[in-house]
Amino acid sequence: MFLLIIVQLYTVPIVLRTLGASDYGLYYVVGGIVAMFSFIGGSLSSGSQRFIAYALGKRDIKLLKRTFDTTVSIYIVFAIISFIVLEIGGIWFLNYQMNIPADRLIAANWCYQFSLLAFVINLMVIPYMATVIAHERMSLFAYLSILECVLKLGVAIALQYILKDKLIVYAILIFVVAVLVQAVYWLYCRFQFAECKNYSFSWSSKTGKELLTYSGWNVVGSLAIISRQQGLNVLLNLFFGTILNAAHSIAQQIYGVLMQFVNNLYMATRPQITKFYAVGDTVEMWNLVFRSAKLAFYLLMLISIPLIIEMNTILMLWLGDVPQYTVEISILMIISMLIETQVNQIIAAFQAANKIKRYQLYSSTILLCNIPITYWLLRILGDVPLVPYFVSILLSVLYAGSILWQAKVEIQLELNKYIKQVIIKLCLVFGVAFLCIYSISTLMSPSLYRVLCTCLLSIFLIPFIVWLIGLDNIEKSFCIRLLRDKLHL
Numbered sequence: 001m002f003l004l005i006i007v008q009l010y011t012v013p014i015v016l017r018t019l020g021a022s023d024y025g026l027y028y029v030v031g032g033i034v035a036m037f038s039f040i041g042g043s044l045s046s047g048s049q050r051f052i053a054y055a056l057g058k059r060d061i062k063l064l065k066r067t068f069d070t071t072v073s074i075y076i077v078f079a080i081i082s083f084i085v086l087e088i089g090g091i092w093f094l095n096y097q098m099n100i101p102a103d104r105l106i107a108a109n110w111c112y113q114f115s116l117l118a119f120v121i122n123l124m125v126i127p128y129m130a131t132v133i134a135h136e137r138m139s140l141f142a143y144l145s146i147l148e149c150v151l152k153l154g155v156a157i158a159l160q161y162i163l164k165d166k167l168i169v170y171a172i173l174i175f176v177v178a179v180l181v182q183a184v185y186w187l188y189c190r191f192q193f194a195e196c197k198n199y200s201f202s203w204s205s206k207t208g209k210e211l212l213t214y215s216g217w218n219v220v221g222s223l224a225i226i227s228r229q230q231g232l233n234v235l236l237n238l239f240f241g242t243i244l245n246a247a248h249s250i251a252q253q254i255y256g257v258l259m260q261f262v263n264n265l266y267m268a269t270r271p272q273i274t275k276f277y278a279v280g281d282t283v284e285m286w287n288l289v290f291r292s293a294k295l296a297f298y299l300l301m302l303i304s305i306p307l308i309i310e311m312n313t314i315l316m317l318w319l320g321d322v323p324q325y326t327v328e329i330s331i332l333m334i335i336s337m338l339i340e341t342q343v344n345q346i347i348a349a350f351q352a353a354n355k356i357k358r359y360q361l362y363s364s365t366i367l368l369c370n371i372p373i374t375y376w377l378l379r380i381l382g383d384v385p386l387v388p389y390f391v392s393i394l395l396s397v398l399y400a401g402s403i404l405w406q407a408k409v410e411i412q413l414e415l416n417k418y419i420k421q422v423i424i425k426l427c428l429v430f431g432v433a434f435l436c437i438y439s440i441s442t443l444m445s446p447s448l449y450r451v452l453c454t455c456l457l458s459i460f461l462i463p464f465i466v467w468l469i470g471l472d473n474i475e476k477s478f479c480i481r482l483l484r485d486k487l488h489l
Helices: 002-019 021-036 039-058 061-096 102-134 138-159 166-192 205-240 242-278 282-319 326-341 346-353 357-368 370-381 387-411 415-441 448-470 473-487
Strands: none
Touching (some): 002 138, 002 242, 002 282, 039 061, 102 138, 205 357, 205 387, 282 346, 282 415, 326 387, 346 387, 357 370
C-alpha cells in the first residue's frame, strides 16, 4: 500500500510538469464530463456486489449464475446507451459551454473521446470486479493496483520524451493502461469463478427487477457523489478556468490516495456484513460495522494529521510549483472526508438489509445541494474559489447526521451506542492527537526536517493515543491476538 502511494505521488508531479498546469487541469475537467455519467454505473456496481455476495451467503449456485448473467446483460445495454448519449450531449457541452482555450479545443476533443472509450470498457468489467469483491479475492486488487501504478508511472516518464501534442498522447496511453488492467479482471474471473464462464445474454425478470430497483435508489446517491467531485470541477472551470481545475485535480489526487486506505478496508468487510445479514446474524453484523468504522477513521487519521499540519511544505517539496489555492483546497477536502468516514460504513448495513430508499433520498438530497448552493454563492460573491469547499464541509456534517438518523429508523441502529462508542471516541482521539502533534511541530520552522519529525511523531503518537482512549477492552484483546498470530507467539 505504501509503495503504491509513493509511486502515485511520484507520478503526479512528473505529469504536472510535463503537461503544464493548464493542460493538466484540462485533462481532468474533460474527463470529468464522462465521469459525471458514471454515477449510474457506480450504483449498479454496488447493487451487483450486494446480490452476488447475498447469493454466495445463501450458497445458491443457480441464483449466483442467474444474478451474474443478468448483471452483465444490464451493463451491455447501459454501455451502448451511455456511449450514444455522451457522444451527442458531451461533445456539444465540451465545445460550446466549457471554458477551454481555443488553441486546445482539438486536444480537448481527443481527450474526451479516449476518456469515453475507457469509460465504456470500465463499465463492461464492473460485474467481474463485483464478483471478485463478493468472493473476497482482495489480493487481486492489490496486484492490479501495483500493475496500474507502474504502467501509469511508465506513461508519465515516456511522456517527457514525446515530441507531439503531449496531452493527446497522454490520453491515449492512459486509455491503453485502462484496457490492459480491465482485461486482467475479465480473464481472471473467466478462469476462476464458475458463474463467470459461458456467459449468455439473458434476462431474469425477478433478479433484474430486484437489481434495478435496488440500484435505482443507489443512482441518487452516486449522482450526489459524482456531482460533488466532477460536477464541482466543471463548475470551477466555468467560473475560474483551467488553472483552478489543476489545483482541484491535485487535491482530488490526494483525496483519492487517502481513500484507498479506507476503501481497501471497506472492500474487505462489506461482503462479510452482507453475509452476516443473509444468515440473520445482525449482532455480528453491527459489531463489524462499529469496529471497521473506527479502524477506517484511525487509518485515515494516521495520514491526514501530518498532511493537514505540513500541507504547504509537502506540496512545495512534491510539486515544486504549486498552483494557487491547492493547499487550502486539499486541507478542506480532507476535513470533509474525515467527517463522512465516521458514518460511511453504516451504508454497508443499509445495503445488506436492502433498505436504501429513504437513506438515499435524504442523504443524497443533502449532497446534491452542493452544486446549486455553490453556484448561487459564486454568482453573489464572485472571485472566492474556496466557497465550494466550505459548503462541502457543512453538507458533510448534515449528511452524517442524516445517515445516523435514518439508520436508527430503518435498520435499528442503536444511535446512542454508536455516538458514544464511535463518534465521540473518534472526535476525542483526533482532537487529542492533532493538538499534541501540532503543538510540538510548530516549535520548529517549516522545513523538510519538520515534515519528517511530524510524520515520525504521528506514527508513534497516534497509535499510542488510539490504544489509550480509542479502543475498548474487547478491541484491545482482538489486536493482541492478531499481533500474536502474525508474530507466531
